[in-house]
Amino acid sequence: MTSPQIKTALEAAILAPSPHNTQPWRFEVAEDTVELFLDESRILAIADPDGREARMSCGAALFNLRMSLRSRGVPVRVELLPDRDRPALLARVRIGGHLAVASDELVLCQAIPRRRTNRGPFREERVPGSVQKTLRQAALRERGRLILLDQPARYSAVATLLRLAEFSQRQDTDFQDELVQWVAGDPARLDGVPPLASGPPPVTEPLVLLREYGSNSQKAPREYEQEPLLGVLVTHGDTSYDHLLAGQAMQRVLLAATVCEVSASFLSAAVELPSSRASLRSLLGDGAYPQVVLRFGYGYQAPGTRRRPVDEVSTCPQNQT
Ligand SMILES: Cc1cc2nc3c(=O)[nH]c(=O)nc-3n(C[C@H](O)[C@H](O)[C@H](O)COP(=O)(O)O)c2cc1C
Numbered sequence: 001m002t003s004p005q006i007k008t009a010l011e012a013a014i015l016a017p018s019p020h021n022t023q024p025w026r027f028e029v030a031e032d033t034v035e036l037f038l039d040e041s042r043i044l045a046i047a048d049p050d051g052r053e054a055r056m057s058c059g060a061a062l063f064n065l066r067m068s069l070r071s072r073g074v075p076v077r078v079e080l081l082p083d084r085d086r087p088a089l090l091a092r093v094r095i096g097g098h099l100a101v102a103s104d105e106l107v108l109c110q111a112i113p114r115r116r117t118n119r120g121p122f123r124e125e126r127v128p129g130s131v132q133k134t135l136r137q138a139a140l141r142e143r144g145r146l147i148l149l150d151q152p153a154r155y156s157a158v159a160t161l162l163r164l165a166e167f168s169q170r171q172d173t174d175f176q177d178e179l180v181q182w183v184a185g186d187p188a189r190l191d192g193v194p195p196l197a198s199g200p201p202p203v204t205e206p207l208v209l210l211r212e213y214g215s216n217s218q219k220a221p222r223e224y225e226q227e228p229l230l231g232v233l234v235t236h237g238d239t240s241y242d243h244l245l246a247g248q249a250m251q252r253v254l255l256a257a258t259v260c261e262v263s264a265s266f267l268s269a270a271v272e273l274p275s276s277r278a279s280l281r282s283l284l285g286d287g288a289y290p291q292v293v294l295r296f297g298y299g300y301q302a303p304g305t306r307r308r309p310v311d312e313v314s315t316c317p318q319n320q321t
Contacts, residue, residue: 005072006034006095010310012068012112016251018057019044019268020182021193021305025058027314036062036091039313046178047272052243056291058090059247060254063142064112065093067255071109075099080244090244111258116304118263119199119210121224122297131260132229135296138256139233144249144291147284149230157283158230158270159207162293165269165276166209183214190308197303199224208295210265229296230267232280234288246291253294263299266292 006029013036018024024042028035038058043051062078069076077094081087132148139146149155169175184192195214199222206224233250235242257264270276271290280290 005069005074007310008072009034009065009068010314012109013061013065014307014310014313015112015115016057016060016064016247017115017117017254017266018060019048019053019266020179021184021191022054022057022182023191023308023313024051024054025061025313027310029314029316032094032096034065034093034095035089036065036093038088038090040088044178046172046174047268052238052291053268053272055090055240055243056247056250059244059249060251061247062091062093062244063248063251063255066248067105067109067112069093069095070099070105071101073098073101080241087240090240107259108252108255111255115254115258116263116302117197117265118299118302119197119265120263120299120302121199121202121206121222122228122263122295122299124225125298127229127262127296127298131257131262134256134260135231135253135262138252139249142249142252143235143245144253145234145288146249146253147232147234149232154283155227155230158232158280158293159227161276161279161283162208162230162267162270165273166211166267168273168276169211169269179211179213184306185214190306190312193305194303197305208267210267210295211269225297231294231296232284232290233292233294234284234290236288238289242289243291250292250294257296261298262296263302265295267295268293 022042024039026037026039043054066076074095075097079092082092083089136146149158182192184194193213198212198216200219201221203221203223235246254264270280
């Protein structure tokens with residue numbers, strides 16, 4: 001394994017999404033191994049006290065790392081939670097040798113730098129059934145399941161739940177105090193969410209409310225879509241292992257959406273508040289655990305967010321990266 005390949009893979013890994021752009025990951029690189037650690041100091045104490053979303057974010061980073069290596073023909077063997085005495089060690093990735101590149105891996109890898117959370121309005125244009133099928137298959141490939149809400153009764157029950165959960169977080173001073181810490185007002189800041197990444201103010205309040213990072217009043221108000229396509233990614237269990245699977249499935253779905261020119265944003269209030277999450281779980285009805293709620297549609301160019309550089313989040317005993 002050459003060091004430029006590992007460096008490129010780490011550069012892809014850190015483009016993963018994370019709540020409030022906290023980037024809760026750390027990598028240790030050895031000759032033919034990359035170890036992925038949870039950076040516990042970057043877990044959101046209020047929004048994510050159990051670190052579930054932080055582990056999902058690391059799962060997403062792991063997926064990007066895998067795709068980057070695979071797109072260069074490098075076989076990847078991943079062991080999740082390889083050491084029960086070190087729960088922060090989330091994955092050990094062994095690399096080396098050669099295996100032909102699959103075309104889908106190449107296409108997903110190319111989508112990594114183009115994927116963005118898009119909090120802006122979407123056009124009133126339905127996501128076709130064929131694309132919906134692609135998104136569901138992407139989740140299944142990573143042992144997750146994406147439930148797209150296509151029955152009107154269930155859609156409106158979930159939309160109401162999302163709305164109430166978002167209102168509840170807007171009124172929760174602890175949540176808001178934490179969020180403010182992650183508003184990246186200074187353009188030089190390498191984590192957090194810049195106010196520009198919020199959508200413009202709505203002309204009419206939409207059914208589904210999006211999280212706001214700082215004031216977006218400098219943007220002209222816009223009309224949002226009436227009923228975005230909503231999807232809930234679920235897993236069988238709710239252990240750390242499941243969260244890592246969920247993160248990989250989430251990232252495969254987001255990249256598959258990017259490939260199809262479909263934009264996505266997150267609606268996490270309903271899975272961050274324990275009582276809302278329990279209600280959502282019972283609404284979905286088959287005992288699976290909701291891990292992330294996504295809004296899909298056809299949007300306009302979304303601004304990017306920054307990342308801490310690879311050198312800052314990785315150590316390399318043999319001075320490889
Ligand atoms: C598990 C998870 C939950 C998230 N929840 C929300 C959310 O509820 N609202 C929101 O606007 N963004 C949410 N995000 C998106 C992050 O804010 C976003 O990934 C981060 O700012 C980096 O920006 P990017 O996705 O454009 O690269 C979430 C991301 C992850 C991984």
